[in-house]
Amino acid sequence: MTQQGNGGPPIARRTLLQLAGASIGGTALPARAADSEFAVANAKYSALYQRTGTYYTKDPQWISWTRPRLTWPKAGEKVPELTVMIPSVQTNWLDAWRKFAADAGKLGLKYNIQQVSEARWLDMINLHTHGDVEVHSAILRPERVDPAEWATSRAYGLDRRNYGEWVNQQYDALIEAQVAESDPAKRLKLVQDAQRILADDLYITQFGWGPGVIEAYNSAAWDGVVQTRGFGIGSFNAFHTFLRARPKTERRKMIVGTHSLLETTSIIAAGNNMRAIGRMIYDRLAYMDENLKIIPWAAESWTRVDDRTWDIRLRPGMTFHDGKPVTIDDLQFTFDFMLKWERGNFWTANQFLQKTEVTDAANGILRATFKQPYGQFESYFLQLNVILPKHIWHNMMAEQGAGDDPMRLRIDKPIGSGPFRFGRYRKDAELQLIADKSHFSKPSVDEVWAVVTPSIDGLLGRLQGGDIDLIESSDTHLTPSQAKQLADASGITIVHTPDLNWLHGVPRPSNMPWRDYEFRRAWHHSIDREFLVKVVWEGSGRLPAGNTFLVEGNPWNNPSLPPVPPFDLDKARDILKAAGYSWADDGRLVYPPPTDAGFRKRVQQVCKDGYTWGGLEMLG
Amino acid sequence: MAAVLRRVLLLALTVWCILSIMFVLFKLLPGDPATIFVDNNMPMEMIEHQRQLWGLNDPWWVQYLRYIVNMALFRFGDSFFQNQTVADILAEKVANTCAMIVPALLVSVVFGTILGALAGWKRGSRFEQATVTTSLLLHSAPSFFMGILVLMVFSYQLRWLPPGGMVSLGGPEGFWAMIASRDYLKHLILPGLVLVSREITGPILLVRSSMLEVKGSDFIDILRAKGLTERRILVHATRNALLPLVTYIAVMTGLLLQGQVLLEIIFAWPGIGRELVTALGDLDYPVAQAALYVMALVILLLNLLADVLYGLIDPRSR
Numbered sequence: 047m048t049q050q051g052n053g054g055p056p057i058a059r060r061t062l063l064q065l066a067g068a069s070i071g072g073t074a075l076p077a078r079a080a081d082s083e084f085a086v087a088n089a090k091y092s093a094l095y096q097r098t099g100t101y102y103t104k105d106p107q108w109i110s111w112t113r114p115r116l117t118w119p120k121a122g123e124k125v126p127e128l129t130v131m132i133p134s135v136q137t138n139w140l141d142a143w144r145k146f147a148a149d150a151g152k153l154g155l156k157y158n159i160q161q162v163s164e165a166r167w168l169d170m171i172n173l174h175t176h177g178d179v180e181v182h183s184a185i186l187r188p189e190r191v192d193p194a195e196w197a198t199s200r201a202y203g204l205d206r207r208n209y210g211e212w213v214n215q216q217y218d219a220l221i222e223a224q225v226a227e228s229d230p231a232k233r234l235k236l237v238q239d240a241q242r243i244l245a246d247d248l249y250i251t252q253f254g255w256g257p258g259v260i261e262a263y264n265s266a267a268w269d270g271v272v273q274t275r276g277f278g279i280g281s282f283n284a285f286h287t288f289l290r291a292r293p294k295t296e297r298r299k300m301i302v303g304t305h306s307l308l309e310t311t312s313i314i315a316a317g318n319n320m321r322a323i324g325r326m327i328y329d330r331l332a333y334m335d336e337n338l339k340i341i342p343w344a345a346e347s348w349t350r351v352d353d354r355t356w357d358i359r360l361r362p363g364m365t366f367h368d369g370k371p372v373t374i375d376d377l378q379f380t381f382d383f384m385l386k387w388e389r390g391n392f393w394t395a396n397q398f399l400q401k402t403e404v405t406d407a408a409n410g411i412l413r414a415t416f417k418q419p420y421g422q423f424e425s426y427f428l429q430l431n432v433i434l435p436k437h438i439w440h441n442m443m444a445e446q447g448a449g450d451d452p453m454r455l456r457i458d459k460p461i462g463s464g465p466f467r468f469g470r471y472r473k474d475a476e477l478q479l480i481a482d483k484s485h486f487s488k489p490s491v492d493e494v495w496a497v498v499t500p501s502i503d504g505l506l507g508r509l510q511g512g513d514i515d516l517i518e519s520s521d522t523h524l525t526p527s528q529a530k531q532l533a534d535a536s537g538i539t540i541v542h543t544p545d546l547n548w549l550h551g552v553p554r555p556s557n558m559p560w561r562d563y564e565f566r567r568a569w570h571h572s573i574d575r576e577f578l579v580k581v582v583w584e585g586s587g588r589l590p591a592g593n594t595f596l597v598e599g600n601p602w603n604n605p606s607l608p609p610v611p612p613f614d615l616d617k618a619r620d621i622l623k624a625a626g627y628s629w630a631d632d633g634r635l636v637y638p639p640p641t642d643a644g645f646r647k648r649v650q651q652v653c654k655d656g657y658t659w660g661g662l663e664m665l666g
Numbered sequence: 667m668a669a670v671l672r673r674v675l676l677l678a679l680t681v682w683c684i685l686s687i688m689f690v691l692f693k694l695l696p697g698d699p700a701t702i703f704v705d706n707n708m709p710m711e712m713i714e715h716q717r718q719l720w721g722l723n724d725p726w727w728v729q730y731l732r733y734i735v736n737m738a739l740f741r742f743g744d745s746f747f748q749n750q751t752v753a754d755i756l757a758e759k760v761a762n763t764c765a766m767i768v769p770a771l772l773v774s775v776v777f778g779t780i781l782g783a784l785a786g787w788k789r790g791s792r793f794e795q796a797t798v799t800t801s802l803l804l805h806s807a808p809s810f811f812m813g814i815l816v817l818m819v820f821s822y823q824l825r826w827l828p829p830g831g832m833v834s835l836g837g838p839e840g841f842w843a844m845i846a847s848r849d850y851l852k853h854l855i856l857p858g859l860v861l862v863s864r865e866i867t868g869p870i871l872l873v874r875s876s877m878l879e880v881k882g883s884d885f886i887d888i889l890r891a892k893g894l895t896e897r898r899i900l901v902h903a904t905r906n907a908l909l910p911l912v913t914y915i916a917v918m919t920g921l922l923l924q925g926q927v928l929l930e931i932i933f934a935w936p937g938i939g940r941e942l943v944t945a946l947g948d949l950d951y952p953v954a955q956a957a958l959y960v961m962a963l964v965i966l967l968l969n970l971l972a973d974v975l976y977g978l979i980d981p982r983s984r
Binding site: 163164165169172301307309310311312315317389393451453454455456470472473474475476478495497498499500501503504507508510511513 | 695698712713715719744747748749750758814817818821822825828829830831832835836839931932934936940941944947948949
């Protein structure tokens, strides 16, 4: 017997059950905490709801939201108003949701769309008090190409960022297996199977793949910009352009306008923007090429010893910007430092690292041993970690009185071994990066200047006026109309790079009405994705080919997923009707009667037939 | 002296009220700074740990007392996100904002006074009509609109002036070296122009109406009877018409200090307004609280100064 989606190769049911058994460790049992009215289908998942602090079952707000949604609806009860929170800065999301809400109204569904501040939105989704649908877009960073970043964080049953609290035990078993699978080919298979379940069980819905990566640059002054898939030409996260672009004029100084502030020079304390710049100053161990293939960087090569152990060979001949040689001791010191102190940016990279030892100092080889079999060695561990100079950092914590918090360290003049040296810096205004011509990947430019320009109009104006050469594109892409406006300017070239972006919605299958698979199925048909892509995004994006985070173009994409349910309100109505739903006099959708055995079974089962639910159970 | 002392005590009470209101408002602010600060990949326990480190889990009254004492002693602590003390951040950003508003303020007051006095003196003339109409127009034009307009014309199209920032790339280092440079003056022209175009209207309209009142006074007739020239009479009249401007300048300075968020964004000027907005968005409580506190203090102190000065200039108000 196989579990089969609407297309693509079947997944062996036996494999799924074996994986589930291995990871869950026994038969699923109902679990109810002594101090909680809530129960989960599998005791393993009670850990999520019994967290410390004031979250979930200890949070009155979560309880007041969840309790009525886990209470069986009475006869004739209408499907409740569905709450969607949208950060006020995301006007595109709002435009799309107004259309989605108008369409859903024709099915008898009523939305309560709330615009909230970004801080409040973040707080609400973290506390799982955001309502019915969590809307989210992707912001790509190198480590996010790794499948675990999204597939785990957004859908794994025990991850707090699984905002819909969807707990599909077969999916979770595959996710647990892929993290521990160090063979890339086998890992790919596990990840693709997991995507199949995600799509099959209709958890997330992709509203659109995009918006596209559209950028513009000063082609009168520069040649040889590099398009990195998903990142484009101007991202500090994928800095190939800054290494390879060739000046056409005598000016060898590339000026990059950035929307983000340059808030700190400490790579430990930095936010996303300065962290990316930090990795141009401090060498990372591995990087990716423009096709997202992992390439050696400061680590010249690496050898897998076993599931938990790798030997890393340091590239010989590297020097720090103060002239001192980079040695294997520096690398080991960096890991020791991170393991001992780091609770910030680098924690994620090293959370599975157990120990390191120098096995061959003469040849610069260090052995890294992990706490468990580890599947993210190349795409995560080597991508995120950098090399810190031991001679500068070894006593810094004590010298600066930072206590046990490395975030308090002041690094006013960062010294690394990367392709760029830290030059002049005026906080929130400008930063100069000077090319290190002795670097193994020496930049063609002499200098890169980052100039803060907080408004998009300012960035466009400066580009048009020749004051900047391109726009840093980690979080700023052009819309088609902006690109059209710029295209008329002389010396400006517009570049379109295949994107890996998405905008998706995560309903809350742990709660009513989303627990009913048929309701979810109908709802998926109510989403007009074409409107988002063609109108809101002005055609800059793609209609999603599958409900997956790892979109077409991502090396981990499953190309044979079941297609996304098309926008079809008649079909949605038919599905609801067949599932026992009816409509009140005012047009609102009404739940099937409590006596409807099929409805009760679906609500208790939550997952599609063939999969096992492990999350919250209905009350009573 | 007693009146000044009373005013100082009143000021202290007002500061305490403002601090308390700010504390409540920040507690009511949506969002948890720990969830923004801690990397999303980290478990919930790390967020909890961070909250404890910041004292956000302490009882509210402990947090309140700690906050009041720290604010009273100007111990603003460290920024949550910027790896820098709040005092350093504010000192830099307030200085930057002052570098924009002080020249604009001076130009506005000096030229606004002259224009307002002339307009009031030449009551009913075309000059008065043109001055008042232009002032009302400029006063009504939103500064962000004016900002974008002058940028488009003078920077992006004509390329006469730089598009933003305080100095050019690689310009002078250090605050004083920077503002002593010609490069800074060049960068100041556009934001300064926008600021002056709006702020000059206050003195113009105020001095004009004050002048109309003074013009009808008996002492003007006496001066005229004494045979003084029109120019000398105008000077005397203007001095008398300046009284309301003293209070206005104090209030205007305070408002200018806090109200340039949009201009700072449009002209990429790293000032206190932009810093405050960013801190509020990021929930960087120490920076936001200290920035608001400093702004409130400046306004209160300038008001106090205006009261005292008014008393000195005009004995009738004592």
